Amino acid sequence: MLEKIRQYFIFGDSAAKLYGLAILTGLLASLIIIALRLFIDYGQIVLFPSGVVDDFANLSWHWIVGLPIVGGLLIGLLLTGLKPEERNTGVVHVIERLTSHEGRLPWQNAIRQFIGASIALMTGHSVGREGPSVHLGAASGSQLASFLDLPNNSVRILVACGSAAAIAASFNTPIAGVIFAMEVIMMEYHIASFLPIILASVTGTVISRVTFGETAVFANLSADMQSLWEIPYIVLMGVVIGGLATLFIRSLDFFSQLFKQRPFWLRTTFAGVLVGLAGLFMPDVMGMSYNAISGISMNQIALSALLMLMLLKLFLSTACVGLGIPGGLIGPTLVVGASAGAALGVIGASFFPDLSSSMTFYAVIGMCAMMGATLKAPLAALMAMLELTGNPNIILPGMLAIVFSSLVNHDYFKQDALFLKLLRTRGLDFRNDPVTQTLRRISVANAMQRNFIIMSRHISTQAAVHALDSNPDWVLIKEDREPVALMPAGDLARAVSTEEQEEMDLMQIPANRRNVHKISLHTSLHEAVQSLESHHVEALYVTRMTAPMIERTYGILTRETIESHYQLPYAVTVKHQ
Incomplete structure (x- = not known):
């Protein structure tokens, strides 16, 4: 029964199966994210003397110093002894697996992500929850696809579905x-x-709103631009935050290389020491720091405190992640951007009090600019701010700030996107050209030629005549139960018509034979191209294990077939996805 279900998802209607699986992936991902959030919240309620979530400000000094140190030590001991690829977590891990493993995410890394992120956030490490959430959501889509034995192009889509959810x-x-x-x-x-x-x-x-309600996360930050005369100042603000984005990325690169030869547990414990010492001066930098953003919305933070929060959050969050704490960086970019924007709003208001908008308005624009420039995701940043604040009036100034912050970070300082920078730091090559994108979207199962026959190298002429009655296009030649070559069925037909002996050697008759290599039914055309090149063959035969020790051949794939899928017009290639 399970095998029939798996064959339907491999060969069935592509759109219908993906839509149903997308809903199921969204359900699984959201339930895991809710579990993570509740686990962290209830953990802090039990752990903190006050019994209040994120109440770092009311902890005694030895709690502030000791919690992140103990948390860092626990994380280090948990992950010590593992290979670097076994410790990989977060958004970078998801992109890495999409790039090198077609979206197959190990469940073990997801478990370590859940536990590690929970410990980090409970104990006040200056990281975000969103990066781990993306990893867990993507892993839920990947594991569902693996359970159903889906082809790799479908795995990639379900990974993206889990990330979005x-x-x-x-x-x-x-x-x-x-x-x-x-x-x-x-x-x-x-x-x-x-x-x-x-x-x-x-x-x-929907699942999140049923659990936590429908209120926008930063609804209290909603504010409007007071005057168009603020546009030049918003441009200047974009330039400044572009510089901050560059500092953020370079700081992460610095801490990623720091103490690299030291034991892993020592690096994570050192991250805890940094957070604990900084927390003595400003407890708001501990944890996700969203309470600080709430303080900005009520104009309760002075300029000096805003600048300190901005700098400490920037360096601590990059230090934590760079030194190995399995947390996220999306949330910290929002906090750094909000602090920087609010500080610039205060400075602007001191010079032009009659023209300047509120501090909360500039905080929102700062969040837009910082997230857009750091992640190289302008649309995602803009849409996030629109939905987080419920305020459509931030779109125009937000677009302007994002453009100039991105220009400074990417064009002037030549910084890559944050996650791609980390990917390349690990020595991984990232290719995302149009041909690669197209081939990754098409599965081998939808592109292969199925009109073929399998014949032994030595066969009787009568058996060859009988096999040709089915009008195949290709003949896959086997020797010692292993395919050794592929030839057009037309060449066999010509040989049969002139053959006078009762036995034929298919490797000796005149024919255009091609060397072959095996490829899995789950792979994409991008992997098929790589297989052709790495094994120096001219064709592939497509197989799948249907039971232990039982392998079935499903089709034939030639280089010409693959090339036709990225040379044909767009509308034609869509049919094969």
Whole structure:
């Protein structure tokens, strides 16, 4: 029964199966994110003397110093002895697996992500919850696809579905979840994957709203631009925050290389020491720091405190993640951007009190600019701010600030997107050209030629005549139960018509034979191209294990077939996805 279900998802109607699986992925991802959030909240309620979530400000000094140190030590001991790839977590891990493993995410890394992120956030490490949420959401889609034995192009879409649902469930932002998955995770926009990702994001948002309510996360930050005369100042603000984004990325690169030869537990414990010492001066930098953003909305933070929060959050969050704490960086970019924007708002108001908008307005614009420039995701940042604040009036100034912050960070300082920078730091090459994108979207199962026959190398002429009655296109030649060559069926027909002996050697008759190599039914055309090149063959035969020790051959794939899929017009290639 399970085998029949798996064959339906491999060969069945592509759109129907993906839409249903997208909803299921959104459900699984949102439930895991809700579990993570509740686990962290109830953990702090039990752990903190006050019994209040994120109440770091009211902890005694030895709690403030000791909690992150103990948390860092626990995380280090938990992950010590593992290979680097076994410790990989977060958004970078998801992109890495999409790049190198077609979206197959190990469940063990997801478990470590859940436990590690929970310990980090409970004990006050200056990281975000959203990065781990993306990993857990993507892993839920990947594991569902693996259970159903889906081809790799479908795995990639379900990974994006899980990522979108995770962002949507974390922030209550369905549009931003979709854009984030396309812009940051998949790094492409394509209608074939857009619709299932929308379904997953909507599902995640619905489950989140049922659990936590419908209120926008930063609804109290809603504010409008008072005058168009502020536009030049918003441009200047974009330039300044672009510089901050560059500092953020370079700081992360610095801490990623720091103490690299030291034991892993020592690095994570050192991150806890940094957070604990900084928490003595400003407890707001501990944890996700969203309470500080609430303070900005009520104009309760002085300029000096804003600047200190901005700098400490920038360096502590990059130190924690760079030194190995399995937390996220999306939330910290929002806090740094909000602090920087609010500080610039205060400075602007001191010079032009009659023209300047409120501090909360500049905080929102700062969040837009910082997230957009750091992640190289302008649309995701803009949509996130629109949904987080419920204020459409931030779109125009937000667009302007994002453009100039991105220009400074990416064009002037030549910084890559945050997650791609980390990916390349690990020595991984990232390719996302149009041909690669197209081939990754098409599964081998939908492109292979199925009109073929399998014949032994030595065969009787009568058996060859009988086999040709089915009018095959190809003949796959086997020797010692292993395919050794592929030839056109027409060449066999010509040989049969002139053969005078009763026995034939298919490797000796005149024919255009091609060397072959095996490839899995689950792979994409991108992997097929890599297999052709790495094994120096001219054709592939497509197989799948249907039972232990039983392998079935499903089709034939030639280089000409693959090339036809990225040379044909767009409308034709969509049919094969």
